[in-house]
Amino acid sequence: MTPENPFSGLQPWLDARFGPADYDLRPIAGGQSNPTCMVDHGDRRMVLRTQPLGPILKGAHAIDREYRVLQALQGQGVPVPEPILYCADDGVIGRPFYLMQRLDGRVFHDNSLPGIAPSERGEIFAEMARVMAALHAVDPMQVGLGDFGRPEGYYPRQIARWWQQCQDSQLLRRDPITALAPLHDWLSENLPDQDERVSIAHGDFRLGNLIFAPDAPRVIGILDWELSTLGPALADLGFACMAWRTRPDQFGGIAGLDLDAMGIPDRHSFVTHYYDHAAPTPPLQPFHEAFALFRFAAIFVGIADRAAAGNAAGQGASDLAPLAAIFAERGLQIAKRA
Numbered sequence: 001m002t003p004e005n006p007f008s009g010l011q012p013w014l015d016a017r018f019g020p021a022d023y024d025l026r027p028i029a030g031g032q033s034n035p036t037c038m039v040d041h042g043d044r045r046m047v048l049r050t051q052p053l054g055p056i057l058k059g060a061h062a063i064d065r066e067y068r069v070l071q072a073l074q075g076q077g078v079p080v081p082e083p084i085l086y087c088a089d090d091g092v093i094g095r096p097f098y099l100m101q102r103l104d105g106r107v108f109h110d111n112s113l114p115g116i117a118p119s120e121r122g123e124i125f126a127e128m129a130r131v132m133a134a135l136h137a138v139d140p141m142q143v144g145l146g147d148f149g150r151p152e153g154y155y156p157r158q159i160a161r162w163w164q165q166c167q168d169s170q171l172l173r174r175d176p177i178t179a180l181a182p183l184h185d186w187l188s189e190n191l192p193d194q195d196e197r198v199s200i201a202h203g204d205f206r207l208g209n210l211i212f213a214p215d216a217p218r219v220i221g222i223l224d225w226e227l228s229t230l231g232p233a234l235a236d237l238g239f240a241c242m243a244w245r246t247r248p249d250q251f252g253g254i255a256g257l258d259l260d261a262m263g264i265p266d267r268h269s270f271v272t273h274y275y276d277h278a279a280p281t282p283p284l285q286p287f288h289e290a291f292a293l294f295r296f297a298a299i300f301v302g303i304a305d306r307a308a309a310g311n312a313a314g315q316g317a318s319d320l321a322p323l324a325a326i327f328a329e330r331g332l333q334i335a336k337r338a
Helices: 010-018 063-072 118-137 154-168 170-174 180-189 233-245 267-277 286-309 317-337
Strands: 023-027 036-041 044-050 083-087 097-101 198-201 210-212 219-222 229-232
Touching: 010 023, 010 036, 044 063, 063 083, 063 097, 118 198, 118 210, 118 219, 118 233, 118 267, 154 170, 154 180, 154 229, 154 233, 154 286, 170 286, 180 286, 180 317, 198 233, 229 233, 233 267, 233 286, 233 317, 286 317
Parallel strands: none
Antiparallel strands: 023 036, 036 044, 044 097, 083 097, 198 229, 210 219
């Protein structure tokens, strides 16, 4: 590893494990959190995930957890890439990393699915709902993830965690987001009172974190497990519903579009399809969607802070900063209507 090329130690490390071979590494643009690269080593086509450079919040960017959940879900009817190697040694590339199988397919970052036939758009969203239900049906205890998180007190703990990140934000000290505090207060005062089923919660379940087969509306991999833990399935479902709450210029939302003409289900139909395939789960409440918007607003705050510090993983990170205010306001609108 050298300062000029922090990945210079990767090829010798791979050669020692797989034997000397041709090698190529290419960063993948797009993600805003854990830096990701394509790695070719001989005939092995892999993806590398690593922590970002610079200061890291306690508990954030825990790629060892990503690797663990990928291992646990192998053979469980949930499409995930195959994990290959994990390295905790900072001496190889300066930070921990892991390698997983590279999947060839399609990733849709725009929920309006431009260029896709209307007949396939509905099938894509139906498959998204089905795969999410399949994930939530997995018993964490049966796959060795019984200690993967603390499901009790999930919502208060999450609300406190993301609120603290906002409180620590250098950007928000200069330019506060007025909707965040009342949304935080409403969430804290309106916690769900029903018993929610404990699941493996992905934490960032949305269309852009799924990879579909090249030629069919079939998910072949759920990606980006950085925020995964044990928690209520409805936290993921509420998060997935954000697309219907935001406009196309707001992180690829679909609010305001003619969904029927486009072949895209409305939010109610999407949620119904999830319940058609899900294990017994309480109804989705306004709290779950407001909570999801609050959390994503806080995530955008973190991205903006990393961009200001010069260590954001994705391109255009600074352009996402205004979305924190938009998502907080959307969440507060749901709270006021509730």
